[in-house]
Amino acid sequence: MSVTQAQYLEMFRKMESCVEQLQYMFPNHAFDTPTLNTNIKSKSTVGQFRRKHHEVRLNPEAIAFNYDAILNDVIPHEMAHYGVTVVYRYNRTRVKAHGYEWKAIASYLGAVPRPITDAFYGLKLTAGRIAKPRKRYVYDMGAVGEITIGGIQHKRIQGGNRFYKYHGEDVTAAHWTGATA
Numbered sequence: 001m002s003v004t005q006a007q008y009l010e011m012f013r014k015m016e017s018c019v020e021q022l023q024y025m026f027p028n029h030a031f032d033t034p035t036l037n038t039n040i041k042s043k044s045t046v047g048q049f050r051r052k053h054h055e056v057r058l059n060p061e062a063i064a065f066n067y068d069a070i071l072n073d074v075i076p077h078e079m080a081h082y083g084v085t086v087v088y089r090y091n092r093t094r095v096k097a098h099g100y101e102w103k104a105i106a107s108y109l110g111a112v113p114r115p116i117t118d119a120f121y122g123l124k125l126t127a128g129r130i131a132k133p134r135k136r137y138v139y140d141m142g143a144v145g146e147i148t149i150g151g152i153q154h155k156r157i158q159g160g161n162r163f164y165k166y167h168g169e170d171v172t173a174a175h176w177t178g179a180t181a
């Protein structure tokens with residue numbers, strides 16, 4: 001899986017623009033652009049910021065799979081980690097990796113302010129920042145059509161100890177088609 005030169009340059013420019021935004025957000029701190037490497041081999045990691053190496057690392061497989069999410073979500077996500085290390089002198093005991101300090105910076109830089117992204121569904125990445133695809137259960141609601149229901153609600157409905165309505169219609173155990181989505 002190779003990353004094109006055009007992609008590499010665009011990603012690096014994105015990091016530079018994040019640095020400019022960080023500088024604007026925190027004028028009393030000094031920022032510079034970390035190194036960009038696209039050499040993560042681990043199946044479970046899309047991206048990471050490594051403070052000691054002053055480096056953003058990305059997974060080339062994830063870049064090939066969803067470049068747009070890498071560019072517009074993962075890079076600002078990792079750059080927000082960098083921002084936290086500069087502004088709060090990152091200390092695991094005092095600032096959480098995805099705590100409110102990180103969330104504020106991540107939002108400002110345009111990342112989804114949560115540790116897990118679902119943009120990599122279908123890629124065989126199952127841990128780290130990657131959400132496991134959640135099973136959904138298909139219910140046939142007749143005239144209303146098919147609806148999909150999450151695992152927790154599905155269990156309750158099938159257990160008969162909780163009732164849900166959908167467009168005025170009771171969703172019961174019998175409505176489950178037996179299928180998952």
Ligand SMILES: [Zn+2]
Pocket residue numbers: 077081097098115
């Ligand atoms: Zn993170």
